[in-house]
Amino acid sequence: MSSFLLPYGSTFEKISLPPGCKARLFTPNLVEPVENPASEIKRVLDEPIGSVRLSELAGAKKNAVIIVSDHTRLAPTQIFLPYLVEEIVRGGISTDDIAVVVATGAHRPAAGAEVREIVGAEIYNTLECLNSSQEPQDCVEVGRTSRGTPVQVFHRVAKADMKVATGNIEPHWMASFSGGAKALVPGTASRVTIEKNHALSVVGHISRDPGQNTVRADLEEAAALAGLEFVFNVVVDHHGRLLKAFAGHPVQAHRAGCRLAGRVYYADPGPPADIVVASAGGVPKDQNLYQAIKALQNAAAVVKPGGTVALAARCREGYGNHVFRGWVEAGRSEAETLERFSRGFVLGGHKAAAAARVTQKCRVHLVSGLPGQVAEMLHCRPYRSLQQAVEGALGRVKTDNPDVVIMPYAGLTFCW
Template sequence: MKYKLGFGKDMLGIEIDDKDLLGVMQPNDVKIETSEIEEVRRAVRQPIDSNRLKDIVKPGEKVVIITSDITRPMPSKKVLPEILNELYDAGISKKDIKIVFGMGSHRKHTEQEQRYLVGDEIYEQIECLDSDVDDCVFMGETSFGTPVNIFRPVAEADRRICLGNIEYHYFAGYSGGAKAIMPGVSNREAIQANHSKMVMAEAKAGEMLSNPVRQDIDEVAKFVSIDFILNVILDEHKTIIKAVAGHHIAAHREGCEFLDKLYKVQIAQQADIVIVSPGGYPKDINLYQAQKALDNSKHAVKDGGVVILVASCKEGLGEHVFEKWMLGAQSSEEMIEKIQQHFELGGHKAAAIAMILEKCDIYLVSDLDAEFVKKLFMKPFKDIERAYNEAIKKTGISSKVYLMPYGGSTLPVLIP
C-alpha cells in the first residue's frame, strides 16, 4: 500500500508491502463530541481545582498571558479569545494585558510570525512580546539547585496565565503546564540547570511523578505563581480535541491522562526499520525540533536497525550550541562522553541523537545538503523510497517495518 507522511508543508509517499508492515502508529480512537472552540470554552468555564479566571483577576491588575513560540503547534489564536473574554468580563483593560511568547533558548520572532500566532486583531489590540534571556529577574532557587530567573515582565506581573499544548517530551515527560514558565520564559542558566537532569533514568517521555525534570519545572511555581492555565491536546491534524483549564498541576495532570489514552501505542515487538515523521511543519522546521520524533521512534526499532527520519529541516539545525556539538564531534560516542562530563543546553539534544546512533542507523530524508547530513553521522536522502530501499539492503529482504506519521506525538510502549 501507499502511505503519506508530512514533510514541511507538503507530503511524501512511500509504498510498503503489507506482509512487511507491522503497523502504522496512529492515535487511539477517542470519542470527540464538541468543536474546537466549544471545547476550549467548556474548559475555561469549568476549570479544574480553580475558580473561573474572571473571578480570580481584579480590575487594575497587570496580567501576562504566556504562550508558545512558532516552533510549537499550539493554536494560540484559537484559544486566546476565550481567555481575553474572561479578562474583559472581570474589568481588565487591554492596556494592562501583555501576551508573552515563551522563547526559551529559541530565536526571536518576526512581526509576521507574531501576527500569525495570535491573529491580526489581537496583535493590534494587545501588546505582544518575545521573552528575552537577557532581561530576567532572579526569584530564588529550587530544591534541585535550579536558579529561577524569569523574564522581567512575567516576574513583575500581578497575574500569570499559562497556555500550551500537551504532548510527550523526551525528558520532561510531557509538555504543557508550568513548562510555559520553565523553560518558556527563563534564562539560559536556569534552562541549562533544569535540563541537566535529562541524563537521569526517570527523565523520559510519558513519565511524570518520578521525573526529576518535571518535578523541578513544577517547583518553579513556588517562586513565580501561576494563576491559571489553559492547555490543549491536538489530534494528528493539529485540531483541538481536548482542553483543560484551571490549576497548573491538577488541570495539567488531567490533560496528560487524556494524552496517554490518545497517543500511547502498545507494540508487541520492535521492527527492523522505523519510518518516522514529526508530522510536517512546524514540527520539522529544523533538526532541533524534529529530534523529538526521532527520540520517540527509538522505542520501536531493534538494536542494529534503521530509523528513517522524514523531516524537511528547512531552517537547518535550529540552535547554535546544538549545531556546534553536532558538527564539532568526531563521533557520536564523543558527544555522549562530553554530555556526561559537562552538560550544555543545546548539546543535550546532540547527545540524545548520539544515543540513538549507538542503537541504530539514522537515514535522514530532508532538504539539507547531503554532505552536511553526513557530518551529522546520518545518511542523506531526498525521498523516502530510496531511503527505504537502502535500509532493506542493510537489514534484509524480509525486514519488518513500523510507520510513525506523527512521531512527535506517538509514544510506542513495548508490551513486557
Template sequence: MTPKINKIPLAFGSTAIELDIPERNISSVILPSEPEKKEDAAFLIKKALENPVKSKRLSEIVNPDSGIVIIVSDVTRPTPTAKLLPPLLEELYLGGAKDENITVVFALGLHRDQTEEESRKLVGNEVYGKIRCIQHNTHKCRRIGMTSRGTPIEIFESVLDADIIIGTGSIEFHYYAGYSGGAKSVLPGVSSTEAVITNHKMMIDEKAVSGRVDGPVRQDMEEAAKITGLDFILNVVLDSKKEIVAAVAGGFIEAHRKGMEVVDSMYKVPVEPADAVIVSCGGFPKDINLFQANKALDNATQAVKEGGSIILVAECAEGIGNQVYECWNRECRSPDDAIERFKKCFEFGGHKTAIIAKISKKFRLYLVSKLPEEQTRTAFFTPMASLKDALSAVLSENPDAKIHLMPHGGQTLPVRKDN
C-alpha cells in the first residue's frame, strides 16, 4: 500500500519549495497564532500612554522646564517610530513640555550613521521639522559606572544631560538578549563601543537565547539602563505584516515584561522535541543571506532532540551576508576552533560562526540553499541539492523519524514541553 503523502509549501526566497513527506513522519506543523482583528494603532498607543505599567503618566512626570530625550530605533529595526512619536509628544505636551527642550536620539549602537533622508523618514516630516533629531555617537560617551558583570556604563552625553530619558522600540524575540525592546534603547542603543562589545561577549552563555530574560546579556542591559536612569518606555509588538498589535508603556522592566507576554502568546509554541525539524525562514527577506537565516535555525533547535537533524531551507541569494562571518567560516577549521577563537577574541560577525559551531556539535545540520557547496561546508552545514535529498538523508538513517515542520522559522519559537 502506498503511504499517504502530504504536500507542504515552504517559502524559499520569493518562491516556495513543495515538500513531499509521508504523513506518518510528520510530528506537527509549528505555526504562530496572530490576532485576526487588530485595533487602531494610534488608539493602542494612546491607551498604553494613559495606563502606564508601574509608573506615573509622562504628563505627570515632566514640566515646562524638563530637558527630555526620546531614544528611537535606527533604520535597521522594524519599529514604526513615525506612528509612536505623535501620541508620545501629545502626552508630553499635556505636562507642559516644550519642543525646544525635546531631543530625539537615534539609537545606532555600533551601526552605521544614517542619511538625513533616512532620519526624516523614520520620525516623519512634521516631527523632523520641529524637534531636534540627532544620532548617537560612540565617541561622545561618558562613563558613569560599571555593571556587576564588568560592563562599563558609557552613555552618549546628550542622553546623560537630559532630565527625563524615554526609550521607544518594538518587542520581538532576540537570539541572545531574549527579546528586543526595553533596556536595549540604552545598551547597546546609546552606549560606547567598549560597553557594547563587553555586553555582547556574553552571548554564548547557555541562557543567552531567544525567549528568556534571565540570560546575562539582557540582565546586564537592564542593570545599565537602571544606573543610567531610563525613566519610561513606549514599546510596541508587531505582527508578521509589521502592523502594531499591542503597545505597552511605563517602567522599563515591568512594561517590557507585559509586552513580552503578548509576543509569547503569538509566537511561542509548546512542542515535544522530535527526531528532526525542517525549517524555512519564511522566505525573502528573512533568507536573503545566511547571516539573517541563522535566526530561524536558532529557533528550530528547541524543537529537536539532541543528536537529531535540522534541515534549514534558506535561499541565501546574497550569499553569507557579512564579511567577518565569511572570514571566520573560512579560517575556523572545526566547531571547537570557532568556539575557542570567540572566547579569546570577540568580533561581531564572528559570533555567528561560534553560535552555529555550538549548534553543529548538538545536531546534524543540512542546508538547502543557493550557496556554493564549499561555503556551506565551512559554515558547518551539510549542503543539499534539494529538499527531497535532505529529507531522504534524514529518513535513510531513521525511516520512522518524527519530523516537525516550521514554515515561519524566523518568527516562531518552539518551547520544549520537557522544560
C-alpha cells in the first residue's frame, strides 16, 4: 500500500492507495534554491538586464512606488523589499517619498496584519504601505492600448514619478506567465481595465510563449503607458524558496525569468490517468475557491476524459470573488454557464466557465472547508477527507490496476 501526504491549508491530508494501483508523482521539476538569497538579490540589482541601475533611475525622480504581490502569491517580498528600498534611497529619494502598494487586482484588499506580513515589520513601520483599488473612481486613466484597453491605474501608482513592479514568475493560464508588467496591469488597475485586458483571452492568441500572447502584449503596452521602468522578479520553488532573481527592463528581465520558470513548472505527466489526486498546494494557493480553480485546471489536463480528479483545497476564505460566487450560485448547468460566458467575457464569470469545462470532461471530488452545496453547485461531489474522495474515485474505475497521478502542488504543476 502506497501512502502520500498532500498539503491542505496549513496542514496535510494523508491518502493510502491499495495494492495494484499504478501511482506516479507529478510535481514541478527540482531546481536547487540559492544558498544565499541576499547575495542573489544584490547581484541582480548590481547587474540589471537591459536597464541602468535602480539607483540611477531614482536620481532623476522625486518619489517612487514599489508594487508588491498580495497574500495569494508565493513571492518572498519581505526578503527582497529592503534591498530595493536601499537602492532607491541611494539614488536620492527619501523614505518619506517611497510608498509600497499591494497589487490586489480583482482580489480583496489585504488586511493590515497581512500587509505587515507581506512587506516585513521594518518596511511596514518605515514606509507608507497601502492596497491598490480596482474601483474606477480611485484610478486615473493614462491612455488606451492599441487593442482598445483603457489604462486606468490606481491613482497613487499613476501619479508616482518612478514605478517599480515586483513579484514571482510562474505559468499563467491567460498571460503566459505572471510577473513583469502584470504587477502594474492588472495588479493595480481598475476593474474596467482588468476585464478588458482579460477578455483578450477569448478573442486573442493565448500562448505559453509570452512574446506571442495577446493578453501579455496588451498588459505590457498598458504598463508602458503608465510609466513602468523597472521590475524585480523572482522564481521560487513550490515551497517558496528562492531559485533565482531577475531585475531590470520590464520585458527583457521578465523574459529571462520566464525561461527559468518554464523549466521549473512545466513537466511531462506521462499518459492520461484514470484518477488524479491533487492538492492546490496549501496556503496561499488554496485560500479561496477562486485561486483553487487553477489547480483544478492543471489536474484536469492530466486525467482521462470520464476519469476522476480528487482535489483538496481548504478555501478558508470561501469563494474569493463575489462575481464568481454569483455565477456558481445561479444554478446553471455546465453547458448553460459556458453559453452565457460565450456571450461576453465577465471577470469572475471566467472562473465559473473554467470549472464548467473541467466538470464536463471528468468527475471532480472536492475536499474543502466549503459547504457541500457549494461543491454541488460547482458540479463537483463533496467529500469530508481526501482519502474518502480517493476511495470514491477508485470505486468508479473498471480495472484492478488504475493509473493514479499524485499532484501535491497542482497549482504550480503544468503539463507540457
